[in-house]
Amino acid sequence: MRADKIRAAELLFDAIGNIDDRIIQEAQTAPTRKPVEKRKSFTAIIALAATLTLIASVFAATLIAKIVDSLNSAPDEGHLEDYGNASVETNASLSQTLLDAESSAIVIVEENDIDFFDGKTKIVWKQSGESDYRMVTLRSQADAAKLGKELKNQKQQIAPEDTESPECEVWITFGDGTVISPYLKTSAGNIGYAELFEYSPEIEPDADLTDLINDLISD
Amino acid sequence: MEDYQIVDLYWSRSENAIAQTEQKYGRMLTSISVSLVPTVQDAEECVSDTYLAAWNSMPDERPVYLGAYLSKIVRRLSINKYRSSHTAKRGGVGELVEELTDCIPSDYSLETEYDNQRLAEALNRFLLSLDEQKRYIFIRRYYYSDAVIDIARQIRASEGKVKTVLFRVRSALRKFLEEEGFAI
Numbered sequence: 001m002r003a004d005k006i007r008a009a010e011l012l013f014d015a016i017g018n019i020d021d022r023i024i025q026e027a028q029t030a031p032t033r034k035p036v037e038k039r040k041s042f043t044a045i046i047a048l049a050a051t052l053t054l055i056a057s058v059f060a061a062t063l064i065a066k067i068v069d070s071l072n073s074a075p076d077e078g079h080l081e082d083y084g085n086a087s088v089e090t091n092a093s094l095s096q097t098l099l100d101a102e103s104s105a106i107v108i109v110e111e112n113d114i115d116f117f118d119g120k121t122k123i124v125w126k127q128s129g130e131s132d133y134r135m136v137t138l139r140s141q142a143d144a145a146k147l148g149k150e151l152k153n154q155k156q157q158i159a160p161e162d163t164e165s166p167e168c169e170v171w172i173t174f175g176d177g178t179v180i181s182p183y184l185k186t187s188a189g190n191i192g193y194a195e196l197f198e199y200s201p202e203i204e205p206d207a208d209l210t211d212l213i214n215d216l217i218s219d
Numbered sequence: 220m221e222d223y224q225i226v227d228l229y230w231s232r233s234e235n236a237i238a239q240t241e242q243k244y245g246r247m248l249t250s251i252s253v254s255l256v257p258t259v260q261d262a263e264e265c266v267s268d269t270y271l272a273a274w275n276s277m278p279d280e281r282p283v284y285l286g287a288y289l290s291k292i293v294r295r296l297s298i299n300k301y302r303s304s305h306t307a308k309r310g311g312v313g314e315l316v317e318e319l320t321d322c323i324p325s326d327y328s329l330e331t332e333y334d335n336q337r338l339a340e341a342l343n344r345f346l347l348s349l350d351e352q353k354r355y356i357f358i359r360r361y362y363y364s365d366a367v368i369d370i371a372r373q374i375r376a377s378e379g380k381v382k383t384v385l386f387r388v389r390s391a392l393r394k395f396l397e398e399e400g401f402a403i
Contacts, residue, residue, distance in 0.1 A: 009319040016361050017294050018339035021287035023346055027358035028286055030373045031351040198379020
């Protein structure tokens with residue numbers, strides 16, 4: 001069976017040698033970005049900056065107005081202390097959640113220390129630019145099953161094509177050699193084998209998955 | 220010298236044709252062959268045979284894209300050389316073929332008669348549907364047999380990005396071949 005597949009791939013490899021001359025010729029020089037695209041990007045950046053400035057101004061004005069209102073209605077000092085502790089609730093990204101994680105279950109390892117074939121499911125992540133990896137081994141098969149199910153349930157919010165790599169790269173290793181990242185759509189082409197492959201994000205892990213991973217890596 | 224001028228030299232049976240071909244395309248042809256065959260000597264032999272094949276085929280042929288025309292010859296000769304050689308070599312044709320198994324539909328059947336030209340035409344359609352950078356990466360890897368790290372340098376991207384693009388394009392090609400009804 002395997003030999004047949006290799007034979008079929010050889011035939012495909014041979015057929016690639018018969019593609020159109022123009023396609024072959026085109027690939028003799030590396031593609032360059034067209035100037036019009038640069039102009040579009042520049043315009044998009046200016047528009048984004050203007051929008052963000054506007055949002056920040058509105059937010060600041062609203063915040064100031066609320067604080068002024070509160071000061072007028074709650075003059076006692078004890079009450080005022082609460083304002084300093086108030087926080088804006090936000091949905092943390094998976095990347096940020098992992099970067100902030102602190103737990104005794106987390107071990108720091110090098111890639112060579114990770115056993116891809118020990119039958120255990122692990123969550124592995126690395127801050128961009130660092131050489132060490134952080135790893136949590138899931139405690140039970142039930143946890144592994146829960147994680148597998150949640151990965152399948154992902155709402156697949158598509159990340160823009162030019163999305164930069166996240167500050168933190170994340171992989172799930174299943175102990176049978178297979179490796180995936182929750183930042184990629186699960187498909188045959190996105191499954192690595194016995195290595196932590198680099199990637200550009202295709203999707204944003206959703207809040208449910210982020211929460212679950214947060215639970216799984218906590219004490 | 221422009222391609223058409225070199226082709227004219229072949230047509231006029233000028234021996235300068237081969238010298239000009241070597242000067243313009245020798246490096247590219249050697250690079251393709253070296254990445255496919257077991258030894259440098261084999262690669263040199265394939266490149267020499269390519270010049271000979273070009274000499275014998277012109278006239279009658281008048282290629283518009285001389286580089287592509289010659290690269291097809293050297294690629295074919297190098298693959299044949301690799302297959303006739305019993306020397307195991309890390310990388311080369313074996314590694315590229317192994318990667319391409321990702322593109323093979325799971326329910327393929329070798330009993331179906333394989334039409335190489337029809338598949339090449341389907342590949343043309345598939346490749347033209349890709350954006351230029353993805354097409355470039357795929358062709359550099361599986362036609363020119365460039366190493367991933369070299370492709371990354373050429374497009375000023377990370378090795379990881381090139382690997383990711385190759386993963387995705389192979390996956391898309393597999394789906395495309397299924398949709399096109401190829402039982403490879």
